[in-house]
Amino acid sequence: MARRTRWLRHATVATSLALGAVVWEVAGHLTTGAFWAPLSATLGSAAELARGGVLLQQGASSLRLYVTGLLLAIAVGAPLGLLLARLPRLRVAFEDYIMMLYATPMVALIPFILSLLGFGFTPKALVVFLFAVFPVLYNTVEGARSIRPELVEVARAFRSNEWELWRDVMIPYTLPFTMTGIRQAIARGLVGMVAAEFFLSPSGLGQMIMMGSQNFDTAGMLAAILVIVLIGVALMDFGRYLENRFAAWRGYTR
Amino acid sequence: MTAIQQAALAKPERVEPREGMLDSPFVLKLAAGAALLIAWEAVVHAFAPAYVARPSGIARVFAEVVSDRRFLAAAWATLSAVVEGLLISIALGTAAGIAMGRVGTVERVLRYYVNSLFATPMVAILPLLTLWFGYNADARLATVVFAAFFSIAINACDGARSVPLEYLEVARSFRARPRYTLFDVVLPASLPYLLAGVRLAAGRALVGAVVAEFFISIPGLGYFILFNSRTFKHNEAFVAVIVLVAVGVGFEALVGWLTRRYLPWARRDEAAR
Numbered sequence: 001m002a003r004r005t006r007w008l009r010h011a012t013v014a015t016s017l018a019l020g021a022v023v024w025e026v027a028g029h030l031t032t033g034a035f036w037a038p039l040s041a042t043l044g045s046a047a048e049l050a051r052g053g054v055l056l057q058q059g060a061s062s063l064r065l066y067v068t069g070l071l072l073a074i075a076v077g078a079p080l081g082l083l084l085a086r087l088p089r090l091r092v093a094f095e096d097y098i099m100m101l102y103a104t105p106m107v108a109l110i111p112f113i114l115s116l117l118g119f120g121f122t123p124k125a126l127v128v129f130l131f132a133v134f135p136v137l138y139n140t141v142e143g144a145r146s147i148r149p150e151l152v153e154v155a156r157a158f159r160s161n162e163w164e165l166w167r168d169v170m171i172p173y174t175l176p177f178t179m180t181g182i183r184q185a186i187a188r189g190l191v192g193m194v195a196a197e198f199f200l201s202p203s204g205l206g207q208m209i210m211m212g213s214q215n216f217d218t219a220g221m222l223a224a225i226l227v228i229v230l231i232g233v234a235l236m237d238f239g240r241y242l243e244n245r246f247a248a249w250r251g252y253t254r
Numbered sequence: 255m256t257a258i259q260q261a262a263l264a265k266p267e268r269v270e271p272r273e274g275m276l277d278s279p280f281v282l283k284l285a286a287g288a289a290l291l292i293a294w295e296a297v298v299h300a301f302a303p304a305y306v307a308r309p310s311g312i313a314r315v316f317a318e319v320v321s322d323r324r325f326l327a328a329a330w331a332t333l334s335a336v337v338e339g340l341l342i343s344i345a346l347g348t349a350a351g352i353a354m355g356r357v358g359t360v361e362r363v364l365r366y367y368v369n370s371l372f373a374t375p376m377v378a379i380l381p382l383l384t385l386w387f388g389y390n391a392d393a394r395l396a397t398v399v400f401a402a403f404f405s406i407a408i409n410a411c412d413g414a415r416s417v418p419l420e421y422l423e424v425a426r427s428f429r430a431r432p433r434y435t436l437f438d439v440v441l442p443a444s445l446p447y448l449l450a451g452v453r454l455a456a457g458r459a460l461v462g463a464v465v466a467e468f469f470i471s472i473p474g475l476g477y478f479i480l481f482n483s484r485t486f487k488h489n490e491a492f493v494a495v496i497v498l499v500a501v502g503v504g505f506e507a508l509v510g511w512l513t514r515r516y517l518p519w520a521r522r523d524e525a526a527r
Contacts, residue, residue: 009362016363034385092279093286103502105461108476108495110468111483116306191375191461198377199468206378213381225378232373 037219046223054208059227062204065121066193069128073185077133078178081140085147085170095141102138106130106192110199119201124193127200131192135184143177144170176246183239190232311489312496319493325478329497332467332474335391336459336501339398343455347403348448351410352440361411368411372404376462380469394466394474401462402455409451413444446513446520453509460502 021039028038037045049055084091110127117123151173155165197206205224212221291309298308319325354361354368376397383400387393417440425435467476475494482491513520 009358012359012362013365017366020367089282090286093282096283097286097290099506100499100503103457103506104495104499105457105464105502107461107464107468108479108498111480111491112307112488115483115486115488116302187373191377194375194377195465198380209378209381213385218385221381225374225382228378229370229374232375233370236369236373 033218034216035218037222041219042222042226045217045219046226049208049220049223055227058204058208062193062197062206065124065196065204066128066189068125069192070132070185070189072125072129073132073189074136074182076129077136077181077185078140081137081144081178082166082170082174084141085144085174086166091141091144095145098134098138098141102134104134107195110195114200124196124200124203127196128189128192132185132189135188136178136181139181139184140174140178143174147173176243179243179246183243186235186239187232190228190235194228305486305488307488307492312492315489316493319490325494328474328478328494331391331472332463332476333501335394335398335474336456336463339395339463340402340452340456340459342399343402343406343459344452347406347451347455348410351407351448351451352414352436352444354407355411355414355444356440368404368407371400372408376401376458377465380466383466384470389470389472391472393470394463394472397462397466398459401458405454405458406448406451409447409454410444413447414440416447417443446517449509449513449517453506456505456509457502460498464498
């Protein structure tokens, strides 16, 4: 019985995916090419782009931008958040502003960045960085806020020096929160990447989407979107894995 | 005075900060705000061209921009699109999410679509949406809905799934009809999750509206920013950014307040997603 229901479950998922593929294909044939392209044409276009090396080249360009911005955001956001964890006065002073920047739609700054820094790699990496840094910083500070003073006091009572205090209390306590921030940054950074490639100098996968839509090459556009969706799903799963990996550290103190 | 008394009186190594000006959070925050503004002003003054936005320049044009009719029309266009899109997403997303959370088959059918579209950056499908809806306000609304719907659906689904089993058992032992179970048990129990989803969705909806206006060039705060920054009126453009930040923060505060006021039993980090 149990095996039967499990089989049925997999069958539902498989049927739903197959149905989606059929709907995609049929919709492509029923509408004009400017609206939607069949799945077969999309996959054909993707294969062609992959064979020509365009996909790999543009994907690598996008990924370089994304990784640069994201790593910079983590390298700045996490240590800064930890520092604020250790200096409660600074934390109290700045946390509202960090929350404000966290809630700011960073896309709104793209036109300013464009007219100040122009085209090139740096302004685009800056956009990804701005999208990604505040989730990391905000969540790390949130974690810092919830460190129980007793923990620091106990560490002090056992004569921990500054380094040991960081190693045994501050970092283990705030890291799970930082990971939540990194998961959010992973998702936001991807939005920033595509936005930068659209509105600053066109490059990478964003440029492929743009070119597809301008040339009414809907299949090519859908192929590029599909690649971005797949990257997005993979990154999302990775982020969730990271978060869960460290979630156990949160312990019972909630 | 004995040695012991002397030792007790001796200053401890670490002096606890005395209560004073610097312990008032309000003073600290005010000082930090002033420091940030001064730093911004100084950096722009020292390194950037004259047209770049700076606090003094923004303060000078603020009143004028905010009372400008075109600016008000732009703000209204963007914010009403965001609110409308959010309402549509809340209605559809709650329905879809609760169906997914309570009915296994629905969840299995929709799971991959909802998860993968949630992970899709809404910017990437903008060209597609403009193909379907044209270069007009409908495309902006569609972008907002796309940006907001999936986070609400996913959170509603998590909420509906986490309804304590005992609640449902009680409802069943009183022979509650399905619709009462739905509206009196499942929906209230998943509200904290739903609110967390709405909070997330509001931020994404705002980004969606601005990005759509950049792309489509229709009147709105995003286009206001784009237009003014292109003509080197950065101070004016920044007023629109301030409005966007105020709306984002205001909404965050509103949802936080609603949760504390009406759902005090909801634990904050439980519903964070």
